[in-house]
Amino acid sequence: MFARLHHDAPGPTPSRDIETFLRHYEGQELLRFVAVGSVDDGKSTLIGRLLHDTGSVYRDQIEAVRRASARRGVDAPLDYALFTDGLRAEREQGITIDVAYRYFFTARRKFIVADTPGHVQYTRNMVTGASTANVAVILIDARHGVLEQSRRHAAIASLLRTPHLVVCINKMDLVDFDPDVFGSIRTAFAEFARGLAFHDVTYIPVSALAGDNVIERSPRTPWYEGPTLLEFLETVPVLDHRNHRDFRFPIQTVIRPHLDYRGLAGTVASGAVRVGDEVVVLPSGRRTKVASIDTFDGALEMARTPQSITVRLADEIDASRGEMLVAPDRPPTVARTLDAHLVWMDDAPLEPGRAYLLKHTTATVRAKVTDVHGKTDLFSLGCVATDEVGPNDIVRVRIEAARPIFCDPYATNRATGAFILIDPVNHHTVAAGMVERAFPVDMAREAAPDGRTGATVLVRGPYDAAMDAAERGARHLRNAGLLAVAVVAPGSTSRALETPEGSAVEEIARAVREAGGVALVAIPDADACRVDADLVVDADRDADGRLRLRPGAPRSQDTPVVERVRAALRSATTFDPSRVPE
Amino acid sequence: MPRNMRFTRPDPPVLLQDQWNNGIHGFDEGPCDDPRIHPARLTVAPATVKSKAPYPPAEERATVGTRMDLPVPSERLTHLRLLEAESIHVLREATAEFDRPVMLYSIGKDSAVMAHLARKAFFPGKLPFPLLHVDTTWKFRDMYAFRDRFAREHGIDLIVHRNEDGVRKGVNPFDYGSQVYTTIMKTEALLEALTIHGFDCAFGGARRDEERSRAKERIYSFRDAHHQWDPKNQRPELWNLYNGHVRPGESVRVFPLSNWTELDVWLYIWLEHIPVVPLYFAAERPVVERDGTLIMVDDDRFRLREGETPRLERVRFRTLGCYPLTGAVRSTATTVPQILREMLEGGESERQGRLIDFDTDGSMELKKREGYF
Numbered sequence: 001m002f003a004r005l006h007h008d009a010p011g012p013t014p015s016r017d018i019e020t021f022l023r024h025y026e027g028q029e030l031l032r033f034v035a036v037g038s039v040d041d042g043k044s045t046l047i048g049r050l051l052h053d054t055g056s057v058y059r060d061q062i063e064a065v066r067r068a069s070a071r072r073g074v075d076a077p078l079d080y081a082l083f084t085d086g087l088r089a090e091r092e093q094g095i096t097i098d099v100a101y102r103y104f105f106t107a108r109r110k111f112i113v114a115d116t117p118g119h120v121q122y123t124r125n126m127v128t129g130a131s132t133a134n135v136a137v138i139l140i141d142a143r144h145g146v147l148e149q150s151r152r153h154a155a156i157a158s159l160l161r162t163p164h165l166v167v168c169i170n171k172m173d174l175v176d177f178d179p180d181v182f183g184s185i186r187t188a189f190a191e192f193a194r195g196l197a198f199h200d201v202t203y204i205p206v207s208a209l210a211g212d213n214v215i216e217r218s219p220r221t222p223w224y225e226g227p228t229l230l231e232f233l234e235t236v237p238v239l240d241h242r243n244h245r246d247f248r249f250p251i252q253t254v255i256r257p258h259l260d261y262r263g264l265a266g267t268v269a270s271g272a273v274r275v276g277d278e279v280v281v282l283p284s285g286r287r288t289k290v291a292s293i294d295t296f297d298g299a300l301e302m303a304r305t306p307q308s309i310t311v312r313l314a315d316e317i318d319a320s321r322g323e324m325l326v327a328p329d330r331p332p333t334v335a336r337t338l339d340a341h342l343v344w345m346d347d348a349p350l351e352p353g354r355a356y357l358l359k360h361t362t363a364t365v366r367a368k369v370t371d372v373h374g375k376t377d378l379f380s381l382g383c384v385a386t387d388e389v390g391p392n393d394i395v396r397v398r399i400e401a402a403r404p405i406f407c408d409p410y411a412t413n414r415a416t417g418a419f420i421l422i423d424p425v426n427h428h429t430v431a432a433g434m435v436e437r438a439f440p441v442d443m444a445r446e447a448a449p450d451g452r453t454g455a456t457v458l459v460r461g462p463y464d465a466a467m468d469a470a471e472r473g474a475r476h477l478r479n480a481g482l483l484a485v486a487v488v489a490p491g492s493t494s495r496a497l498e499t500p501e502g503s504a505v506e507e508i509a510r511a512v513r514e515a516g517g518v519a520l521v522a523i524p525d526a527d528a529c530r531v532d533a534d535l536v537v538d539a540d541r542d543a544d545g546r547l548r549l550r551p552g553a554p555r556s557q558d559t560p561v562v563e564r565v566r567a568a569l570r571s572a573t574t575f576d577p578s579r580v581p582e
Numbered sequence: 583m584p585r586n587m588r589f590t591r592p593d594p595p596v597l598l599q600d601q602w603n604n605g606i607h608g609f610d611e612g613p614c615d616d617p618r619i620h621p622a623r624l625t626v627a628p629a630t631v632k633s634k635a636p637y638p639p640a641e642e643r644a645t646v647g648t649r650m651d652l653p654v655p656s657e658r659l660t661h662l663r664l665l666e667a668e669s670i671h672v673l674r675e676a677t678a679e680f681d682r683p684v685m686l687y688s689i690g691k692d693s694a695v696m697a698h699l700a701r702k703a704f705f706p707g708k709l710p711f712p713l714l715h716v717d718t719t720w721k722f723r724d725m726y727a728f729r730d731r732f733a734r735e736h737g738i739d740l741i742v743h744r745n746e747d748g749v750r751k752g753v754n755p756f757d758y759g760s761q762v763y764t765t766i767m768k769t770e771a772l773l774e775a776l777t778i779h780g781f782d783c784a785f786g787g788a789r790r791d792e793e794r795s796r797a798k799e800r801i802y803s804f805r806d807a808h809h810q811w812d813p814k815n816q817r818p819e820l821w822n823l824y825n826g827h828v829r830p831g832e833s834v835r836v837f838p839l840s841n842w843t844e845l846d847v848w849l850y851i852w853l854e855h856i857p858v859v860p861l862y863f864a865a866e867r868p869v870v871e872r873d874g875t876l877i878m879v880d881d882d883r884f885r886l887r888e889g890e891t892p893r894l895e896r897v898r899f900r901t902l903g904c905y906p907l908t909g910a911v912r913s914t915a916t917t918v919p920q921i922l923r924e925m926l927e928g929g930e931s932e933r934q935g936r937l938i939d940f941d942t943d944g945s946m947e948l949k950k951r952e953g954y955f
């Protein structure tokens with residue numbers, strides 16, 4: 001295995017010196033690319049050949065494919081497409097209908113291929129594959145030229161801001177490796193691609209079946225001077241699909257092993273951060289400094305996208321999941337109103353005006369599509385009016401979110417410009433979204449001095465049940481699109497949170513409420529507590545150890561937020577394994 | 583060069599110290615921290631990439647459209663650092679969104695890597711979820727010993743679950759055949775454990791490169807209230823935005839190692855000094871040869887056939903499961919690099935040694951539909 005490529009390759013080979021080989025392999029970069037082609041363009045054959053010729057398939061798999069190929073005839077050639085064969089149902093239908101991921105490496109790089117079917121009904125699959133790709137490889141059958149399909153594939157890759165496009169003009173063996181065929185397809189495609197947002201487009205004449213210009217130069221295309229497909233993939237820059245300039249750090253979770261440590265864990269979505277950097281916490285807008293960047297492997301001076309780190313702040317700021325640390329000089333837009341592209345994924349059509357859940361970085365908010373500007377016609381790249389938005393449609397819409405999100409245009413920042421829409425009832429992922437334009441909120445109006453969007457919830461009951469209920473309740477509310485924080489006194493008495501000026505619990509709860517969030521307060525002696533609660537929830541456990549939350553009855557002064565909290569918590573009965581009866 | 587950009591080899595952890603001392607892992611093979619000795623392990627400098635026909639220079643490229651040109655740093659993360667960061671992201675994301683996560687712990691090398699990543703993800707805190715070992719009662723003795731020590735040394739909340747009904751009935755791989763045995767002791771036991779504890783998210787160490795039918799598996803694999811996996815009803819996964827919404831009773835299997843390959847896993851074990859069960863390394867072990875497969879006779883419950891006498895051979899295991907169903911390979915590899923050399927040169931896939939896969943093509947998919955991974 002792997003011997004073939006490594007013999008001629010510059011790197012060390014496993015048999016010559018395993019340690020050097022491993023060191024070499026370890027230092028490699030990763031390139032993700034998406035491969036797309038219509039049925040029969042030869043995509044499976046091409047990927048199968050890349051896997052086989054780079055030595056990435058095991059001997060027993062090769063044997064299995066050899067046996068399967070031989071069943072078709074005594075001296076049938078090896079059917080490379082079989083290396084990428086997938087699910088049973090698809091195999092029976094003989095087509096690929098879902099994104100499959102393949103892995104291979106060469107002496108220069110490691111690769112992840114998103115193998116996506118090309119038919120129009122699978123646009124959503126190609127979008128999925130392209131969302132993380134740095135290169136899109138599109139196959140065109142040399143005999144058929146640029147079909148509508150090919151244009152659509154290129155337009156989708158461009159919409160998803162895949163920087164590099166490779167157009168493989170395949171089955172050149174069937175057109176006698178005619179440079180004119182290649183040239184005219186190239187010209188036709190380039191004409192169309194001029195309107196797209198690629199950094200560069202490369203055209204390669206190949207025969208996936210015979211291997212011409214896949215790995216090695218073909219002697220049958222002496223007129224072609226460019227790289228082979230593998231050479232291109234081995235040398236194209238790997239990192240330029242990320243934004244390395246604007247620091248964005250969506251908080252995933254708070255790590256709090258003991259009272260003296262409070263770390264904000266997350267992935268650097270874009271840009272970089274150093275210890276001592278000033279950062280702004282959104283949505284509160286408070287400024288502070290980065291006190292340390294912690295990892296299991298030691299503290300760091302600096303971290304950059306896409307590293308996963310834990311940040312500690314210089315000031316006691318109660319930031320939590322769904323909030324974001326950003327660079328003060330280049331903040332994202334704080335917006336509730338967006339113009340965005342949606343790729344509709346679900347079988348049920350879009351319902352304008354209906355509340356969906358919008359997940360953006362680590363925040364989930366409720367959002368409505370208030371206006372459908374039109375459908376993007378991938379053939380003309382224009383926008384046409386539309387009545388209904390169904391599966392695989394690409395539309396431009398106006399979205400109104402219930403709470404602000406902190407976003408950038410997708411064109412400049414994939415990580416903070418991307419979102420998904422989730423059906424709140426059946427939980428399907430119904431759409432992929434890309435922010436085109438975000439309208440900044442009027443912060444003065446958002447401040448909601450009347451506490452319109454905030455609430456304080458007091459959780460009563462046996463203390464361990466109440467603490468648990470506050471933590472889990474907060475998670476349920478966040479998943480339901482609210483900004484929720486559990487305020488839990490760590491000790492066995494609320495005195496643990498007393499300050500000379502009064503109860504810190506009260507202060508934190510008030511601050512959360514004023515910032516438009518829902519504070520779930522659990523303190524040991526809840527009855528004696530002076531927290532001004534909008535809603536009281538009783539928590540206990542039933543005989544089976546199930547945690548039960550019982551929100552108080554509706555009152556006339558309840559705001560819509562309180563009503564939503566009540567509804568969400570009523571469905572939040574959860575199971576506690578520590579109480580499982582033996 | 584910031585230190586986070588590359589792997590350094592810290593001192594071996596105190597964990598399972600005597601394994602290190604015994605040299606079973608072969609980690610003490612000379613100095614490795616000096617970048618002059620192993621320049622390739624640092625981040626990749628663009629200059630190391632050479633090609634006859636490189637990515638064409640800018641003026642020759644057909645540059646189209648408008649695109650913001652942002653600065654790109656010259657130092658890059660290696661592919662392993664990238665995979666590590668993505669796995670940590672997934673672990674944190676699922677833990678933040680689910681009520682009752684659990685990590686399935688099979689004691690194998692993939693579980694070892696997954697648990698190590700989880701420790702990184704929640705450092706300096708403890709793991710915010712328990713580990714669940716589904717015990718068929720027929721694992722290798724070395725695996726049980728390793729499991730108990732691992733849990734003890736890291737203060738891990740370990741749940742061990744057996745299908746007690748199966749144990750009472752004496753279900754074993756000899757009388758019931760591998761299929762029935764696996765269904766009862768593994769698949770049913772797992773589903774039982776998930777139901778009893780009300781877990782709505784189970785981390786698993788499966789990788790997409792393990793088997794062809796896994797290539798389309800999602801990182802979040804959705805299961806209905808009966809723990810069924812429906813290939814037609816999986817959610818699209820875009821960017822790194824995962825949809826963790828489930829209704830009561832429904833659950834999700836989350837695979838943080840989806841994009842790792844077998845080579846990556848071993849390399850990471852090597853670089854990070856992650857302890858693994860000694861069975862992965864060659865040693866003299868009592869085996870019998872059955873239908874062309876070497877089976878280790880790990881205890882006296884093993885039913886020898888007529889004429890079979892265990893003999894000592896130098897063998898190791900590529901995957902670990904129930905000992906009567908796990909094939910050994912003849913080997914002299916006692917270090918991770920030696921294992922990798924045998925793997926890279928030999929070219930057999932790791933599933934070769936798993937007897938439960940030796941039925942029809944597509945069997946993994948059937949097992950997945952039933953709830954087994």
Ligand SMILES: Nc1nc2c(ncn2[C@@H]2O[C@H](COP(=O)(O)OP(=O)(O)O)[C@@H](O)[C@H]2O)c(=O)[nH]1
Binds near residue numbers: 040172
């Ligand atoms: N002559 C020729 N046939 C090819 C080439 N590439 C693929 N094919 C054939 O085209 C058919 C479809 O190929 P396949 O890889 O299954 O296409 P997919 O549907 O795009 O995955 C198969 O019969 C292949 O053998 C090529 O370069 N030359």
